[in-house]
Amino acid sequence: MQVSDLLVASLEREGVEHVFGLPGEELEDLLFSLRESTVTFVPVRHEQGAAFMADVHGRLTGDAGVCLSTLGPGATNLLTGVADAHLDKSPLVAITGQGGLERLHQESHQAIDVLQTFASVTKWNTQLDSSEIVHESVRKAFKVAEHEKPGATHMELPEDVAGGQTETEPMAAGERIPIGAPAPDSLDRAETLLAESERPILLVGNGVVRTDASEQLREFVDATDAPVVSTYMGKGAVSDDDDRSLMTLDSGSNGEPARAIEAADLVLTLGYDIAEHDPGDWYPGTTPLVHVDSEPAEVYEAYGPDVEIVADVGETLGHLTDWCRAGHPSFERDWYDDLREQIVADVDDEPVGEPPFTVRSVLPVLRSEMASEDVLVSDVGSHKMAIAQNFPTYEPNTCIVSNGFASMGIAVPGGLAADLAVDSNVVAACGDGGFMMNAAEIETATRFGCEYTILLFVDDDYGLISQQQQAHTGESFGTELTNPEFQTLAESFGIEGYRPESATEIRDALRDAIDGGLSLVEIPVA
Template sequence: MRASDLLVECLEREGVEHVFGVPGEEMEDLLFSLRDSGVTFVPVRHEQGGAFMADVHGRLTGEAGVCLSTLGPGATNLLTGVADAHLDKSPLVAITAQGGLERLHKESHQALDVVELFAPITKWNTQLNDPDIVHESVRKAFKVAQYEKPGATHLELPEDVAGEETETRPLPTRERVSVGAPEADVLERVKSLFRGAERPLLIAGNGAVRTGAASQLRELAAAKDLPVVSTYMGKGAVSDDDDHSLMTLDSGDDGEAASAIEQADLVVTVGYDIAEHDPAEWGLGDAAVVHVDSEPAEVYEAYTPDVEVIADVGRTLEALTDWCVDVAVEFDVDWYADLREQIVADVSREPAPEAPFTVEGVLPVFRDVMADDDVLVSDVGSHKMAIAQRFPTYESNTCIVSNGLASMGIAVPGGLAADLAVDTNVVAATGDGGFLMNAAEIETAMRVGCGYTIVVFVDDDYGLISEKQEDHTGESFGTKLTNPDLVTFAESFGVDGYRPESAAELRAVLADAVGGDGMTLVEIPVE
């Protein structure tokens, strides 16, 4: 078979169902190999959108999403979404076409050193310069991308290699290599810290969700009534409906979660890395810190754990829970109750019916009309901060936030990927700035037959940047925008568009949209 046929057979062996990308002439063989396979190629409107789709697929399923581009500008357009997946620990495999090997030693049309370009934003990447290495390279790309901690990998396929014959065949997939159980002596050091603590607190990070350790985390919290604070990417690891949840880390040092961390005398981080939230804002004080993760903590003066448990997160939590149940260690279980009560009151408070719309005021309506397992995909901007901190989340992987790279433009393509990946309702929440960056993917969603709700918060501004400028200088510059009529814009794609003008109308529109089967856009002007 041709190398391109082998590559696609390898994708089938890996269980790939969709490949998102933009076609190019250098990938002609690969495109026709996809046509004749069980893998669905989804042509998108911009490579960045395709990479975001693969990124969100990986976040939601734990299986590597796949994106595809041609050489040169196609590959550079792919970079942002690949980098987003890499920093958010989302498994992704990027495939780029390249010109023939005979012209890569010299300056030639659209030729860039794409492997070198992708090196800083991938766990591993290589050029497929021989058809007989395709099977090994594809297997390695998926194995490395999906191994804890996951991330992005990249394969470059030159057009002449794609058409060459090979007798090799796909390698069998194997059960993923897992991290081992915690070492007994390290666990004893953690137990010693628990014995000396009165106010232990747990911080749930991305790894608590990503490794499927949410149930073990909930059991540990319940065993001794331990409070849990989540990072933006750890939302849902412990249900915010649970009395142990103090919801999400604040963006500063003056919120209830920060107050709880300041009062704690033992902080156990679970699946956390410092790209998620700066620990310099936590006010750790003299609290002992335990780091539970699959990899050692980054070296940072604001985060120097007393004990690092480098092991399978779920198995570590199980061991601690078993010990907590068996021993007579007791903690103060009332110290965080008032903080929990204040948080719940803050996030559930709805504005007066006649008040102007705000993101914070709309979020309680979101929560009411969405089921516990519905998925909210947030874009990046001031609305993301509100969603991260004020949107109660009840199940793992039901609030998707771009955080490591924090890239605008992810919501619309991310909503498409989520709609293909889950059986529940999907809402893509975005600001007007991020929306128009990848709004063209609405056409892709309609063509593929998706049905999800896009909510656009409109303030004619890059609002988060304005806020920061005004905090620093008292004024803002370079942040103002204008927008088209977004309802008409949506309708031009065949999407139902709405612009509610009252609180009652907003609730009715969102309830119908989220519970419906078709594509809907809801424009909400906010102050």
């Protein structure tokens, strides 16, 4: 078969349903191979959007999302979304086209060293410089991308290799390699610290959601009544309806969750990725610390665990739960109740009056109009901080927040990927800054019949940067924006546009939008 056919057949063996990308001259053979396959090619409007789609697909499904670009500017446009997946620990396989091998030794049109460019944002990347390595490379790309901790991989396909012939067959997809069981001595040391504590607290990260350990976590919480603070990407691992949930870690050292950690006499971090939150902002430094994750803790002056359990997080929690149920610990049960009450009171404030509203006041209305299994994809900006801290989340993987690389522009393309990946309703929340970066993907969404809600918070400003400048200097510079008429923009794409002018209209607009097709709800905020 043709080598491009082999690559696509290998994607089929991996169970790939969608490839998100932009066509290019060097991709001609691969595109026509995709046309004849069971894989749906989703042509997008910008390569960054394609990578964000693959990123969110990987977050929601655990299966590597696939994105595609041509060489040169196509590959560099793809880079941001690939980096986002890499630092957010989302499985992603990127494929880039390249010119023929005969011209890569010299300066030539659009040719750069893409492998070198992608090296720092991938777990593994390679050039498919021979037809004989394609089947093995595809298998390795998926195996490495999906293995805990997941991330991005990359393959470069020169056009002369793609058009060549091969007798090689695709490899069968392999089973995921399980993470090992906890070491008995590490468990014993963790149990000793638990036995000596009265006020343990759990800091729950992305690793719990990513490894499907939420059920074991909830059983451990039931056995101990220990309070839970989540990172942004750990939201939903324990339901925020649970009285033991203290919602989400603040971005700094202020707020009730941070005060609870300071008052605790033992901290257990579960699936905590240090790229999310600087431990210097939340860890007191003297409290005994147990690190439970699939990899050893990062070497960090502000984060020195007393015990490291490098193992499957769910299995480790199962062992600790059994030990607790055997009657070993005796913990205080109500030391964090006042903090929980303050958090709930803050979260329940609803909007009043007329615009401009605040993001925080809109979130209770949004929460009430979304089912527990519906998915919220948050862009990056000041609204992300509000969503992370004030949007109660009840199930794992239902609030998608980018907090490793934290790149703006993910929500609109991410909403498209989420709509293709799940049966639930999807809301993509973004500010006007992030929205305009990839608003063109609305056309892609309409072309593929997607139905999700774009919730657009408008303040005509890069609000988060402006807030930080104001806090530091009392003024801001370089952050102000002007915007199009967003309802008209929505209608130009053939979708419904809403601009509620009162608290009642916000609820009505969100209810209509979430229950309807692809739509945009614009809310002015201050």
